[in-house]
Amino acid sequence: MKTPARQKIRVWDLPVRLFHWALVLLMAMLFLSAYAGQMQAHGAIGRVVLVLAVFRLLWGFIGSQTSRFSDFVKGLGGIRAYLANGRLETVGHNPLGALMVVAMLVVVLVQAVSGMFSSDGLGFSGPLARSVSSVTSDLAAGFHVITAYVMAGLIAVHVMAILWHWIRHRENLIVPMFSGKKWVPRNTVQPLFASSALALATVALVAVLVVVI
Ligand code: HEM
Ligand code: HEM
Numbered sequence: 458m459k460t461p462a463r464q465k466i467r468v469w470d471l472p473v474r475l476f477h478w479a480l481v482l483l484m485a486m487l488f489l490s491a492y493a494g495q496m497q498a499h500g501a502i503g504r505v506v507l508v509l510a511v512f513r514l515l516w517g518f519i520g521s522q523t524s525r526f527s528d529f530v531k532g533l534g535g536i537r538a539y540l541a542n543g544r545l546e547t548v549g550h551n552p553l554g555a556l557m558v559v560a561m562l563v564v565v566l567v568q569a570v571s572g573m574f575s576s577d578g579l580g581f582s583g584p585l586a587r588s589v590s591s592v593t594s595d596l597a598a599g600f601h602v603i604t605a606y607v608m609a610g611l612i613a614v615h616v617m618a619i620l621w622h623w624i625r626h627r628e629n630l631i632v633p634m635f636s637g638k639k640w641v642p643r644n645t646v647q648p649l650f651a652s653s654a655l656a657l658a659t660v661a662l663v664a665v666l667v668v669v670i
Contacts, residue, residue, distance in 0.1 A: 466647050468548045469637045470521040472656035496581035507569035511663045522648035523549030571601040
C-alpha cells in the first residue's frame, strides 16, 4: 500500500483561534457602534479588544510554537527566500503573511490605546482622556479616527490575500483557523503547544490590569 504524501496535523492552538474569530466579531461591532453613535458600548467593546490585543502580544513570546513571533517574523531575508523558492520553515504563518499579522496587531493596539485617551466632544470620553490635556486628547481622537481607516484598509487587504492564496496556491487557510488542523507534507514535525490554562491566566491578568485603568 502507498504511504500518503500528506498528513493532517494540529498547527493553531485554541487561544489563537478564539482570539482571531473574537477579534473579527468585535471589530465589526466597534465600527458599527462608532458609526451608530453608541459610544458607551463602543468604549466597553474597545476595552475587550485592548485585552485581547495585549494578550496576543504576550502570547507571541510565551505561547505555542506557531503563535510565537520568533516562529514567523523572519525579516527581509526570510521574505526574499520565501518568494524565491516558496520553501517554508514553519507550518504557521509564512514570512509574507507574518508582515500582515504584525501590522494588524500593531494597528489594533494603537487603535485601542488611542481610544482610551479620546473624547468624541459630545460627552463620551475614554477612561484616560481626563488624565491628559484637552489638546492631547483631541490629538488622540484625531489619530483614532485616522487609524480606524488604516485598520479598515488592512482588513480588506488581509481578506483579499487569504482569498488570493486560496485561488493561486489552492490552499484554504480559513478552515485551519477554525479547526486548528492543516494538511502538510508527510514527516513534518508537529509543533509544540503551550497549555490553554496559561493562556487563560494571561488573559485574566491583562483583563484585571485594563479594568483597573
Ligand atoms: C476584523 C477583521 C480581521 C482581523 C482584525 C484579522 C486579524 C488577523 C490576525 C491578527 C491574524 C494572525 C493570527 C494570530 O497569529 O494570532 C490573522 C490570521 C488569519 N486570518 Fe484574519 N483577521 C480578520 C478577518 C479575517 C477574515 C474575515 C478571514 C476569513 C476570510 C480571516 C482569515 C484569517 C486566516 C486564514 C488567518 C491565518 C493566516 C495564515 O494561515 O497564516 N481573517 N487575522
Ligand atoms: C481596536 C479598537 C477600536 C476600533 C477599531 C475603534 C474604531 C472607531 C471608529 C471607526 C470610530 C469612528 C471614527 C470616525 O468618526 O470616523 C471611533 C471613534 C471613537 N472611539 Fe473607537 N475604536 C476602538 C477602540 C476604542 C476604545 C478602547 C475607546 C475608549 C474606551 C474608543 C473611543 C472612541 C471615541 C471617544 C471615539 C470618537 C472620536 C471622535 O469623534 O473624534 N475607541 N472608534
